[in-house]
Amino acid sequence: MSNQLPDYNPSGVGEVNGNLLGLPFDYESANLIVFAVPWEVTVSYGAGTANGPQRILDASIQLDLFDFDNPDGWKQGIYLVEIPEDILEKNHYYRNLAAQIIERLAQGKALTDTPDLTPVLTEINQASQQVNEWLFTQSQAAMNKGKRVAVIGGDHSSPLGYFQALAAKYPDFGILHIDAHADLRDAYEEFEFSHASIMFNAMKIPQISKLVQVGLRDICQDEVDMINQSNNRIVAYYDPAIKQKLYSGSTWMNLCEEIINHLPEYVYISFDVDGLDPKLCPTTGTPVPGGLELEQSFYLFRELVNSGRKIIGFDVCEVGDAEWDGNVGARIVYKLANLMDLSQRQQ
Numbered sequence: 001m002s003n004q005l006p007d008y009n010p011s012g013v014g015e016v017n018g019n020l021l022g023l024p025f026d027y028e029s030a031n032l033i034v035f036a037v038p039w040e041v042t043v044s045y046g047a048g049t050a051n052g053p054q055r056i057l058d059a060s061i062q063l064d065l066f067d068f069d070n071p072d073g074w075k076q077g078i079y080l081v082e083i084p085e086d087i088l089e090k091n092h093y094y095r096n097l098a099a100q101i102i103e104r105l106a107q108g109k110a111l112t113d114t115p116d117l118t119p120v121l122t123e124i125n126q127a128s129q130q131v132n133e134w135l136f137t138q139s140q141a142a143m144n145k146g147k148r149v150a151v152i153g154g155d156h157s158s159p160l161g162y163f164q165a166l167a168a169k170y171p172d173f174g175i176l177h178i179d180a181h182a183d184l185r186d187a188y189e190e191f192e193f194s195h196a197s198i199m200f201n202a203m204k205i206p207q208i209s210k211l212v213q214v215g216l217r218d219i220c221q222d223e224v225d226m227i228n229q230s231n232n233r234i235v236a237y238y239d240p241a242i243k244q245k246l247y248s249g250s251t252w253m254n255l256c257e258e259i260i261n262h263l264p265e266y267v268y269i270s271f272d273v274d275g276l277d278p279k280l281c282p283t284t285g286t287p288v289p290g291g292l293e294l295e296q297s298f299y300l301f302r303e304l305v306n307s308g309r310k311i312i313g314f315d316v317c318e319v320g321d322a323e324w325d326g327n328v329g330a331r332i333v334y335k336l337a338n339l340m341d342l343s344q345r346q347q
Contacts, residue, residue, distance in 0.1 A: 010074060014061035020080040021060045021334065030079030032337055033142040034150045037158035038088040039131050041095050041124060042191040044102055045286045048321030050091050053083050053152045055326030056319055056333060063330055069302060073338030080152075081138070087131060091154075094127050098191070105189055121190055128157065128193035135161030143169060148340060152333060153317030155195035155285060156183055156272050160202070166268060166313055167207035173266040173312060174210035175202060176259075176304065178275035178297055180288040182216050182223040182236065195285070195318075198270075200226075203234070212262045214300070215239050215275035218288045235262045239290045252296060256303045267304060269314040271297070271332055273325070280328045283320025294328065301339050311340040 005024065014022035020034060027033065036053035043049065057080060065074045097120050104110075104117055111117040139149045139162045151159045156179070166173060177183075177199060184203070188196035202208055210233060217239035227234045237259060245255060273280070278287035280294055305311065314336045319329035 005075075010065045014063070016061055018082065020057060020078055020330075021063060021065060021074065023074060023078055025077040025079045027079055027081065030077035030147070032076055032078045032148045032150060032341070034078065034080045034152060034333070035135060035138055035162075036080065036083040036152045037131065037135060037154040038083060039091050039128075039153070039158055040155040040195070040285070041091055041098050041128060042157060042189065042194040043095075043155050043285050044189060044196070046283065046320070047095070047285070048283060049153060049155050049285050049318050050088060051321040052154060052317070052319030052326070052329060055321060055323070056152055056316070056329040057083070059323065059326035060330040060334070062327070063334060067334065067338045069335070070338035070342045073341050076337070076341045078337055087134070090127060094124050098124055101191075102189055111190065125192045128191070132161040132164070132193065135159070136165050139165035140168065148344070149313055150333070150337065150340075151315040152329075153315060153319070156198045156270075156317040157193045157195045158317055159270065159315040160193065160198060162313060162315065163202055163205055163208070163268070167205045170266050170312060171207055172209050172264055173207060173268055174212065174263040175199075175208060175268045175270055176263060177211060177213045177270045177272075178215055178292065179213060179270075179272040180215060180218050180239070180274045180291060181272070181286065182213055182219050182227065183272075184223040184226050184234070185220070186222075209233070209264055210235070210262060212259055213237065214259060215242070215292050217290050218286070243290070252299060253303070256300045259300065260304050260307050260309070263304070263309060265309055266312045267309050268312055269301065269336060271314065271316045271336070272318045273316065273329060273332070274318055276328075281318070281320060281325050283322040283325050284318045285320070294331070298335055301336065305339050305343040305346070308346070309343065311336070311343040314340060
């Protein structure tokens with residue numbers, strides 16, 4: 001594929017070729033391999049994020065390739081592995097089963113009531129674990145070939161297998177987490193791999209030395225307690241506190257510097273789009289008023305790179321099943337790809 005590059009015009013019309021941004025790369029020639037995980041079995045509010053990867057792919061063709069941070073960033077080679085239809089089909093099947101459990105709990109009844117739903121719960125947890133194992137295997141195989149990896153969800157449970165693959169490679173890394181929610185619930189609604197439990201599960205991985213969460217504004221007491229009792233392993237920047245500081249004269253630059261100072265040299269970015277103002281992602285699974293502007297988040301990531309830290313991977317999750325959400329999601333994926341490339345090329 002790379003031999004096509006001399007003829008490739010980055011200012012031309014985006015070609016619909018099944019790849020992100022219509023770029024002329026395949027698995028072998030690309031440096032960044034992107035895996036789609038169309039999985040949202042445990043979503044408890046709005047559905048549709050399983051179609052997020054397709055929406056991002058469709059919208060990405062409309063993006064211009066010039067990036068102000070990394071004008072030639074596309075040349076790194078970006079390749080989206082074909083969206084796995086089998087995972088999407090299993091998602092629909094298990095989503096319907098999970099709805100029975102969510103409804104039972106909402107009625108205040110036990111899963112062991114008649115009919116007993118505990119075997120259904122076990123089946124769902126096993127299916128989620130299989131998706132995690134699939135992503136772990138795929139991510140590790142790509143990294144073993146010297147490639148970088150990114151993940152597009154699905155709901156926020158999607159990247160867990162990739163966290164585990166990174167933990168097998170890096171003895172110490174941090175997560176910079178953009179989200180309206182802390183996702184620190186222990187098996188939310190009984191689902192071990194719930195979208196609301198991704199960071200609880202991440203904290204079981206000892207190689208993840210730091211979790212810095214930005215934009216939180218919809219949170220339960222148990223999560224606040226977990227943050228407060230983490231001995232600073234988890235650091236939260238709550239959206240109301242961010243706004244309070246900005247309204248009273250603090251600069252976003254100073255706040256970003258403070259946020260970044262908590263992070264180690266190697267950083268993974270986990271981006272749930274509901275961390276943004278919901279005008280940017282109206283059909284995400286659990287929209288919450290407030291949040292960051294898109295450029296505000298990009299400024300934070302840019303400063304992370306300027307600090308000399310290395311972005312070792314990223315995910316973009318909870319993109320809703322709509323054209324506008326796909327457009328915003330595609331811009332986030334491309335920006336993170338370019339900033340990761342920049343961070344890994346700098347000395």
